[in-house]
Amino acid sequence: MSKYLNLAYKNLQRRKIRSFLTIGGVGVAVAVLVSLLGFNAGYRIALEKDVSGMGYQVLVTAKGCPYELATVALAGTGSLRYLTDDTVVKIKQDKEVSELTPMLMNPLIKEDGNGFYTFWGIDKDSYTKLRPMVKIASDKHKERILDPVTGQEVDKEIDGPMGRWFNAHEVKPDEIYLKNGRVVKGLIVGEGEYEKVSGQELDPVSGEYIETKKTFKSIKIMLPSRIYNKVEVESATGVLTLKDGSKIKGEITKVDENMFKIVNKDGQGVEQINTYYSDNVLKVEDELSLKDGGEVTGVILSEAQDIYNIGDVELAYPNTEEVTSDLIETDSQGNLKVMNNKPDEKSVIEVVIGWEAAQTGFLQVGQKMTLKVKEMAKEKVKQNLTDPVSGQEKEIEKEIEKSVFNAYTFKVVGILERGGSKDDGSYFIQLEDAQRIFRKYKMLTGIGIKLNDLAKLPMFTDRVYNRKELGETQVVSLAEVKGTILNLVQTAKILVMSVAFIAIIVALIGVMNTILMSVFERTKEIGIMKAIGASRKDIFKLIWLETIIICALGGIAGTFIAVFGGTYIEKLIRGVMSRAGYVPAGQIVHFTPQIIIGCFFGAIILGVLSGIWPALRAASMRPIEAIRGGE
Amino acid sequence: MLNIVIKSQGLKKIYRLPAGDLAALNGVDVEIKQGEFVAIMGPSGSGKTTLLDLLGCLDEITSGSLEIMGKEVSEARENKLVLIRRKNIGFIFQEFFLIPTLTALENVELPLLFDKLPENRSRAIELLERVGLAARINHLPKKLSGGEQQRVAIARALMTSPKILLADEPTGNLDSKNSKLIFNLLRELNKEENLTMVVVTHNMELGNLADRIIFLQDGKIIPKEESSLYH
Known part of the structure; x- marks a missing residue:
């Protein structure tokens, strides 16, 4: 056997560059395969570690x-x-x-x-x-x-x-005190100017009333707010909460620093006016009774012909609203009453x-x-x-x-x-x-x-x-998350695996081509070997061995490339994947001995398969035709 | 004892070609005794090489009978022929056909690899010495002259100790001086080892050194007088 090996090896040495390139081709295919399988194994382990490291089983997020x-x-x-x-x-x-x-x-x-x-x-x-x-x-x-x-x-x-x-x-929200006694709580994010309708004026030319606009200074504040169409709303009213917890509804106005006035109707529909000292008042809010029976409590930030814009409400997405200075209370010096609790x-x-x-x-x-x-x-x-x-x-x-x-x-x-x-x-x-x-x-x-x-x-x-x-919420269990990611990766993996498969097919054809070429080049030599006693089996063995040597060397080269280049491959995959979104934190390319041994033997199987045809071709050459063929 | 080592009767080789059948050999009867030195001569296309190939079990026979060392081989196919070839026959060719990656010694040893015989380096060296190449055993073929290469080929052919040595134009690629040397070597081996030698050649001078010449024309053996080579 060692003599056969020697002979096969010497034949491969005859065309060094060709053999080297073919080995390189097999090596690259094997390296790709080893890396992919390593990724396959590593990714799952890393992902599972990430998921089990979460601690909670369910996550609620926005849709x-x-x-x-x-x-x-x-x-x-x-x-x-x-x-x-x-x-x-x-x-x-x-x-x-x-x-x-x-x-x-x-x-x-x-x-x-x-x-x-x-x-x-x-x-x-x-x-x-x-x-x-x-x-x-x-x-x-x-x-x-x-x-x-x-x-x-x-x-x-x-x-x-x-x-x-x-x-x-404690982190306190910022507050804006309105003239009507309401307090808007949120996060002040800046100041601006706001144009607002300030009244109506008779146009002397057309004889029509036109709106006059005025620009006010505004405070930009981020707070949960919603817009309600007036058609959805049954009624809007003020709500005054006293320090003892009782609530009084009605039209609320602030008379002065010390006094609130509420106008409402009693059971008989008779209009009643009550006043409350500020000292007894906890808070003043607005309430919208909706036609579907719900109630929304907050602060009406603005009201137009067909909508209410209400802030400080529950379960609303925070928006930046502009509160104009004409609505904000001022102190004796004329400063706007705003509490900015910025640290x-x-x-x-x-x-x-x-x-x-x-x-x-x-x-x-x-x-x-x-x-x-x-x-x-x-x-x-x-x-x-x-x-x-x-x-x-x-x-x-x-x-x-x-x-x-x-x-x-x-x-x-x-x-x-x-x-x-x-x-x-x-x-x-x-x-x-x-x-x-x-x-x-x-x-x-x-x-x-x-x-x-x-x-x-x-x-x-x-x-x-x-x-x-x-x-718009969504409930995700982490088991689902894992499944989703594995699905996503699976799809990508199938694609990449097909690429690897094609690489292997190409390597197989390449090896087959190289060996076939060298067989044809050596037709006479094969003929002479037959003449001096080589049987079909001998020739088959020799050519097959050459192919297997090429693939085994390619397998070794590929495994080396993959294992020693593993950190670079990891970096590469991580880079590509992080562009797409999530990458687990642990090592995502993980080479197990099974993968390395498996791929090495895979390369040998590649050699075994791609060698069959050229070896058969060589073995079935008739000695007489092989020797005399070229004459 | 003059044993008959090669015996053929009505030996035919017909090539089936698109243009029609071509009879390369058309009924050849030969008997070659052990230790005989026979030359086969004839014009191009007369079937000399075909005859040599059939005698050497390199090709399958169309019809007729052929006995090699008393064994009938006319029905044998390639996988059977190789065994007969291995055991009994050594070949040398016009182009020497050494394996270019192997040294002279390795080339001589090569037949043992296929015969699954144990390594026998001393015999290989002995044979190389016998053909006068003791100083060149580790040279690659490209470092050897034509005559030297043919001598390596002869040593290789003798490695398995065949009874019969077939040579196809062994001096065809050599100058006259080297031709003579090779022919003399073959003659010596024939004499000393009692080796049966069948040589195809164009060279009348060399042919005349043989014990006997078989003249071929159009796939048949003809008497010496009828051969075109004499006209």
């Missing part, structure tokens, strides 16, 4: 496409849709819910545009209860502390917990960061961290435009979106234990802080839920969908 939801569920990226804070309260009422935790995920695009800082606004208590695996690490580490003697910041070596969770603290410059938001985030950012407990990020912002620009009719130059205002670079500063108060999941690269802050600094007032990306009995998930899902007031 969207299932793939997007899967992406949001596991990685938090994708185009985000939001739920409102009130959904938490409503869902909590469901009898099947054991624990739940609201979350706001906000990706911040890095300044260089290369990736994200993934921020999670969480409710620490409920979050850590549902996800006990997310915990503060404990190890020897350095912390930056304030030296009580010198008053200087120093690094101190500590063996123990790496910091702590952020302290829970002052000195108070830095506390952040708990994942292990990897700490490593890559060289961050330690007690350090301040400033993240430079790219954000989109709307900006009003003035443009000069020449009117085509009059030829006069006119100044117009246009709102454009442009990217701006912002910096966020946090104080690292804790570092999490390494978990091998997405959490390792994440940043955790208090939910309300996240809602405020990322301008997502009362918004959530999802609610993680643990049910009392997971088997009752279908009933729970039905109930959520049947509650209209929850709006």
